[in-house]
Amino acid sequence: MRDYSDVQHPCGNCDFHDQSIWQPVSGAALPILNRGFDRLPLETSQILFEQGEENSGVYCVSRGLIGIRSCQDDGKSTLLRLAYPGEIIGFRSFMAGQPHHTEAQALIPSRVCKVPRHSVRQILNRSPEVLGRLADRCIQEIDRSHAHIIAAATRSNTERLSDLLGRLLQIHGRDCADGKRMYLPLSRIDLADLLGIRPETLSRVVARLLNDSAYSICGREVLLRG
Amino acid sequence: MRDYSDVQHPCGNCDFHDQSIWQPVSGAALPILNRGFDRLPLETSQILFEQGEENSGVYCVSRGLIGIRSCQDDGKSTLLRLAYPGEIIGFRSFMAGQPHHTEAQALIPSRVCKVPRHSVRQILNRSPEVLGRLADRCIQEIDRSHAHIIAAATRSNTERLSDLLGRLLQIHGRDCADGKRMYLPLSRIDLADLLGIRPETLSRVVARLLNDSAYSICGREVLLRG
DNA sequence: AGCTGAAATTGACGCCCGTCAAAGACTTCA
DNA sequence: TGAAGTCTTTGACGGGCGTCAATTTCAGCT
Numbered sequence: 001m002r003d004y005s006d007v008q009h010p011c012g013n014c015d016f017h018d019q020s021i022w023q024p025v026s027g028a029a030l031p032i033l034n035r036g037f038d039r040l041p042l043e044t045s046q047i048l049f050e051q052g053e054e055n056s057g058v059y060c061v062s063r064g065l066i067g068i069r070s071c072q073d074d075g076k077s078t079l080l081r082l083a084y085p086g087e088i089i090g091f092r093s094f095m096a097g098q099p100h101h102t103e104a105q106a107l108i109p110s111r112v113c114k115v116p117r118h119s120v121r122q123i124l125n126r127s128p129e130v131l132g133r134l135a136d137r138c139i140q141e142i143d144r145s146h147a148h149i150i151a152a153a154t155r156s157n158t159e160r161l162s163d164l165l166g167r168l169l170q171i172h173g174r175d176c177a178d179g180k181r182m183y184l185p186l187s188r189i190d191l192a193d194l195l196g197i198r199p200e201t202l203s204r205v206v207a208r209l210l211n212d213s214a215y216s217i218c219g220r221e222v223l224l225r226g
Numbered sequence: 227m228r229d230y231s232d233v234q235h236p237c238g239n240c241d242f243h244d245q246s247i248w249q250p251v252s253g254a255a256l257p258i259l260n261r262g263f264d265r266l267p268l269e270t271s272q273i274l275f276e277q278g279e280e281n282s283g284v285y286c287v288s289r290g291l292i293g294i295r296s297c298q299d300d301g302k303s304t305l306l307r308l309a310y311p312g313e314i315i316g317f318r319s320f321m322a323g324q325p326h327h328t329e330a331q332a333l334i335p336s337r338v339c340k341v342p343r344h345s346v347r348q349i350l351n352r353s354p355e356v357l358g359r360l361a362d363r364c365i366q367e368i369d370r371s372h373a374h375i376i377a378a379a380t381r382s383n384t385e386r387l388s389d390l391l392g393r394l395l396q397i398h399g400r401d402c403a404d405g406k407r408m409y410l411p412l413s414r415i416d417l418a419d420l421l422g423i424r425p426e427t428l429s430r431v432v433a434r435l436l437n438d439s440a441y442s443i444c445g446r447e448v449l450l451r452g
Numbered sequence: 453a454g455c456t457g458a459a460a461t462t463g464a465c466g467c468c469c470g471t472c473a474a475a476g477a478c479t480t481c482a
Numbered sequence: 483t484g485a486a487g488t489c490t491t492t493g494a495c496g497g498g499c500g501t502c503a504a505t506t507t508c509a510g511c512t
Contacts, residue, residue: 149422
């Protein structure tokens with residue numbers, strides 16, 4: 001399998017330095033969160049934290065792609081969202097003071113920076129305004145979930161797949177002769193899971209994409225024509 | 227149309243006094259939010275605030291049922307969630323310092339308590355811990371959205387309608403000889419909107435409900451058998 | 453290379469949903 | 483009471499999705 005761990009956030013070698021995420025407030029305080037803390041390498045499918053597990057801190061995605069998944073009692077699981085490089089995960093559980101309601105899994109070889117719970121507390125005590133920024137993350141999560149619900153109710157599967165590919169290409173698509181090219185960082189199963197459909201149906205949606213859209217997918221290669 | 231404005235939160239005549247919502251922290255500070263402020267009566271279909279409108283405060287639902295709706299450019303609208311008596315709305319926009327991303331509309335005759343923006347600020351200055359409780363509301367909103375996404379992906383329309391009826395009956399269903407009875411506080415169009423399906427399809431789902439579930443709907447009357 | 457198991461595709465089939473259209477029920481107002 | 487308009491239901495139809503099953507492709511390992 002092609003190594004995908006070199007795919008990074010556009011800001012370069014940064015970990016946790018993406019200022020745009022913290023735009024509502026000046027961006028000086030949060031990067032200190034990850035300074036000097038462990039940077040865990042994660043293999044594909046490796047679990048970062050499990051559902052029901054006690055919260056032990058927050059994580060910043062440095063490289064790769066993390067899937068946030070919800071597992072139900074009946075064994076069904078749903079991929080709720082993707083966490084791209086530069087994003088923080090685990091803050092919902094941290095802020096609520098509750099065990100994780102979701103599971104975090106590396107979808108490709110990834111790297112995350114772990115900030116232990118007590119360290120986050122220390123930083124919050126020294127810099128109370130950081131709490132407001134974590135709240136901003138919660139708001140962003142609400143908006144994203146709402147967008148997901150709206151898309152599921154009003155857009156076709158082909159449109160939603162196109163939207164997702166567009167977002168992925170925007171983050172780490174590379175220009176090439178034919179347009180924009182990218183290694184697809186999700187398996188068909190994960191992709192179907194994220195769209196809320198079965199893998200067999202996704203297969204047919206992908207096939208239809210060749211006719212209905214500017215995107216084409218062959219295996220793990222995605223191409224935006226034009 | 228039958229008057230539904232007498233349907234209240236189980237806690238009685240309270241406005242904004244539902245302690246369970248603020249459980250993570252001791253429940254002394256937030257009820258002061260609504261003390262002495264306007265209590266607006268709302269007719270069915272009346273808009274509380276519109277999408278894109280500047281945030282002018284937060285609202286506490288005292289009676290009735292408020293629908294949180296997202297309107298798209300193409301004219302389509304989606305009912306994202308319901309706000310029951312005892313709940314706060316408008317806090318996402320307040321905390322983000324942004325215009326409202328959604329629209330709030332009374333689905334039945336309702337009553338809300340409006341707390342102006344500057345008053346909320348004053349209260350937050352006097353009682354900084356209230357900010358944490360608003361953050362708890364954000365977290366609850368995330369969890370609810372996630373539950374919505376999971377249900378849409380894994381449960382049938384019949385099941386999701388049953389779930390919704392169960393929740394509504396739990397809040398203001400009245401015991402009767404046959405089981406539990408309730409006036410349905412949503413039109414078929416709103417109900418379909420909330421489930422993400424067309425009204426015609428909902429009509430058939432309702433008809434199927436008689437066979438597949440313990441619920442029966444006739445017009446606006448809901449009955450849980452047993 | 454060859455084996456093995458998982459992932460991905462393809463086919464067949466039935467059911468459910470979206471769409472368009474029409475009829476029926478209900479509310480509001482005169 | 484009657485009329486107008488909206489809400490709701492029902493029907494017909496085509497397409498999309500889920501399910502089951504079989505096949506093919508692919509990645510990892512010896």
